[in-house]
Amino acid sequence: MMGEARVEDYLALLKPSVMQLVVFTAVVGLVVAPGTINPIIAVISVLCIAIGAGGSAALNMWFDSDIDAIMSRTANRPIPSGRVSREEALVFGMVLSLFSVALLGLATNWVAGGLLAFTIFFYAVIYTMWLKRRTPQNIVIGGAAGAFPPIVGWAAVTGTVSLESVVLFLIIFLWTPPHFWALALYKQSDYGAAGVPMMPNVVGNASTKRQIFTYTVLLALSAMLPTVLGFAGLAYTSVAVITGGAFMLYAWRLLRTDDDVAMRKTARSLFNYSLSYLFIVFFAFMTDNLLTRFAGFGG
């Protein structure tokens, strides 16, 4: 049934799996921020951030429908499969983006609203339209878009951007390259066919694996910043050390694996682990913060 999009197709345009991570990290930013926020306004804020992320995802799918049709991972998305037209996706994405920014600005403050607008612009324009097809550094710079949600959550409560929220940003920013390059290592034929210059297609596997390891070390070090700067306690520090060490071990194993089949398998393991890593580290940071603030367990 051409042109008869189901409700599920519109939901798929929002990239719900990516949205989970956005929502979770935004919630952490919102919860750990000093100050208070009305619980209903907090829920509305998270909803706005989620819808903003969904809107930018729809704009991404609108622009990338040509390359999505080529890659096996994305060929069944609503636009390349013909269930939703490009125009519908564009209007859907624009409406969601505008309403989410306006509502967040009205509900909380215009620093948070402005940051959400910038995040959407960064993902849809800077990453999707400009960087993605031009440079192998696409996901390094574009990764900033995925790193903004905790800053937006923090700003929704405080109306400012401060060091703590920037550290949360930095952790996600440095997490993005190993995460996406691991995916690119075992899906590189897909990216190559679509002409997307992902790192393995441009500089080769060996260099990509070295860069993954370097970013993983930087990530593990950045995850120690909350402890070094004095806004995380022992509970978080223990989790950050263990999970960061495990991440480096995965990256090291990948670096030492030369056989193509084994390398793809190790890259997939690293990709899966990286998803758990971010959830665990952010959950630990939030729990540690709540323990310190409300149960008196100081670091």
Added chain:
Amino acid sequence: MSAPDEIRHVEIEAPEVAAARAKVRRRRSIALAIALALFAMTFYALTIIKMGPALFDRAL
């Protein structure tokens, strides 16, 4: 004698396809109605929270 072009190319939809299409449209309309209702409720709640008791503090 052949039929005019605009008549000749009309495709008649099978009843089951038409029914499926109508079902999809109905579900989409319900989802849109729910989204609009939630949006209105959000603004209502936001107004009450933001303005609080001051909302009712006016001359009658």
